[in-house]
Every structure is written in C-alpha cells, then in structure tokens.
Amino acid sequence: MNRYLIAGNWKMNTDINEAVTLSKGICEKQFKSNVNVVLGVPFTHIYSVNEIVQNTDVSVSAQNCYFMEKGAYTGEVSPVMLKSLGVSYTIVGHSERRQYFFETDDDINKKVKLLLKEGIIPIICVGETIEQREKGNYKDVIKNQLEKCLNEVNSIKNIVIAYEPVWAIGTGKTATSDEAEEVCMFIRTLLKEKYNKEAEEIFILYGGSMNKSNAKELLEKSNINGGLIGGASLKVDDFIEIINSCQ
Ligand code: PGA
Numbered sequence: 001m002n003r004y005l006i007a008g009n010w011k012m013n014t015d016i017n018e019a020v021t022l023s024k025g026i027c028e029k030q031f032k033s034n035v036n037v038v039l040g041v042p043f044t045h046i047y048s049v050n051e052i053v054q055n056t057d058v059s060v061s062a063q064n065c066y067f068m069e070k071g072a073y074t075g076e077v078s079p080v081m082l083k084s085l086g087v088s089y090t091i092v093g094h095s096e097r098r099q100y101f102f103e104t105d106d107d108i109n110k111k112v113k114l115l116l117k118e119g120i121i122p123i124i125c126v127g128e129t130i131e132q133r134e135k136g137n138y139k140d141v142i143k144n145q146l147e148k149c150l151n152e153v154n155s156i157k158n159i160v161i162a163y164e165p166v167w168a169i170g171t172g173k174t175a176t177s178d179e180a181e182e183v184c185m186f187i188r189t190l191l192k193e194k195y196n197k198e199a200e201e202i203f204i205l206y207g208g209s210m211n212k213s214n215a216k217e218l219l220e221k222s223n224i225n226g227g228l229i230g231g232a233s234l235k236v237d238d239f240i241e242i243i244n245s246c247q
Contacts, residue, residue: 004219004246005160005203005226007038007061007123008233009091019045020052025236027056031243036203036226038089039233040123043077050086061089061123064097067110079111079118090115091228093125093149095166105148112149116158123160123228124149125207126187130167138165139186146190156195160203161187162228168208170230174218180206181221188223212241219245 014022023039031037040061041049050060066076082090092115093108108124115122126145128138142163150156163183168175175183184204191199206218207228218224226246232238 001201001225003034003036003203003225005036005038005205006239006243006246007040007089007091007160007162007205007226007228008239009040009063009094009207009228009230010042010233011063011096011230012042013234014042014045016045016048020048022234022236023049023052023058026239027052027058029236029240031057031240032246033057035243035246037243038123040089040091040228046082046085046087059088060086061091062087063091063094065090065092065111065115067107067114069114079115079120083118083120087120089121089123089160091123091125091162093145095125095127095164095169099166105145108149109151109153112153112159116153119158121158121160123162123205125162125164125228127164127166127169127208133165133167138183142183142187143190146187150194156191156198156202160205161191162205162207163187164207164228170209172209174209174211174214175206177214177217177221177224180218181223184221184223210242212238212245215242215245220247 037058038061069080092111097103112122128141132141203225205226205228206224210227211232
C-alpha cells in the first residue's frame with residue numbers, strides 16, 4: 001500500500017485562536033499527495049477548523065463522540081451532530097478515554113457502529129499497558145480489544161485502526177519500529193481472518209511519541225500506514241516534517 005494517513009490528536013490543547021493559527025499554518029504547507037492529513041481537534045474548534053480546511057486535502061476529526069443519536073445526555077456530542085459539522089473522522093477508544101473516563105470496548109463498539117451509520121470514519125485505538133507488555137500477553141490484549149470493538153461490524157472499508165501502546169503515549173518513549181511493526185502486522189493478520197481483502201487496504205497507524213526524528217523509520221515498515229500524533233501535532237513544522245517522512 002502506497003498511501004499514508006497522518007492524524008494529529010490535539011487532545012485538550014489550544015484555544016480557538018491557537019487552533020485557527022495552527023490549522024491555517026498546516027493548510028498553507030505543501031505535502032505529498034499520497035498522504036491523507038487529518039486534524040483531531042477539540043469539539044469547540046471543529047466548526048472553525050473545518051472552514052479553514054475547505055478546498056484543501058486536510059480533513060477534520062473529532063476526538064470522541066457519544067454512542068446515542070440524540071436525547072437527554074447532558075454534555076455529550078453525537079455522531080449525528082458531528083456529521084452536520086462536516087467531520088470526516090472520529091477517534092474512539094483512545095487510552096486516555098479508557099483510563100480517565102472508564103470507556104469499555106463495548107462502549108467503543110457502539111460508537112463505531114453509529115459513526116459508520118453516519119458515514120464518519122472511526123479511528124479505533126487499541127494498545128497494551130506496560131504491565132501487559134511486560135507480562136508478555138500484549139497480543140491477547142490487542143486481539144481482545146479488536147474483536148470487541150469490531151463486534152457486528154461487517155466491513156472495515158471505512159475504518160482506521162491505531163496501535164497505541166499506552167506506555168508510549170506522551171512519555172517520549174516510542175516503541176521501536178520493530179515492536180510497532182510486530183503488532184501492526186499482527187493486527188492486519190487478525191483482520192484478514194474476518195475481512196479478507198479489506199484488511200490489505202485498511203490504514204493501520206502507529207501512535208505514541210511519534211515525532212519528526214523517529215517517524216521515517218516507523219513509517220518505512222510495511223504494516224504501518226501512518227501515525228496518530230499527539231504532542232508533535234501541535235507544532236506546524238514538526239507535523240509537516242512527519243507528513244513528509246512518508247515515502
Ligand atoms: P503522543 O500522543 O504523540 O503525544 O505520544 C499520541 C496519542 O495519544 O494519540
């Protein structure tokens with residue numbers, strides 16, 4: 001596969017002015033045509049950033065959603081609302097949501113199904129903790145997360161998977177390219193069992209302290225089709241350098 005997807009995950013960073021400056025800065029740059037560039041912005045900035053990315057090759061992603069279409073769920077945001085804003089992607093199951101907001105694979109599965117119904121591409125995050133890695137059962141953890149998150153999902157044509165080892169997120173401690181490739185290949189093999197050819201075309205991203213120095217080596221691996229970038233997506237030049245690390 002000669003296409004890449006580089007998604008920024010801004011997390012709970014930037015005020016609206018900073019978000020406008022950052023997204024304009026990114027949209028003004030030239031990047032390779034075989035890279036889908038996605039900005040995962042806070043809910044409050046989606047409308048403004050989406051205006052900025054119009055007529056560019058950059059798309060907007062939300063960082064979460066609720067699994068109901070509408071109703072008395074104070075404070076929540078539904079995929080229907082996101083669709084009406086022009087959102088193309090939504091990150092679901094990020095480890096910070098699992099850890100701080102107690103999201104389960106079952107919740108994530110419901111979100112995935114509703115997003116697909118609305119025509120939004122879910123970026124499903126999976127990954128093991130440091131304890132699970134040290135115990136050696138990290139592949140079982142990934143398999144279990146994937147199976148549950150994709151329960152009753154018949155096609156992965158409009159899905160992206162992000163492998164994000166929890167121990168590498170925001171820690172500056174990246175998985176080596178071999179460690180990342182091992183799990184990304186494992187994910188693709190698992191998906192092949194259920195989805196056959198679609199598994200060859202799905203974007204599998206690596207996330208966890210990816211930066212301009214390590215991106216090229218990670219992106220050279222055949223089962224890593226892009227990155228989900230936190231910290232380094234908040235600086236225009238760093239983010240562009242990562243995009244341009246794609247071959
Ligand atoms: P990081 O975050 O690049 O800051 O480690 C990645 C992520 O959480 O998606």
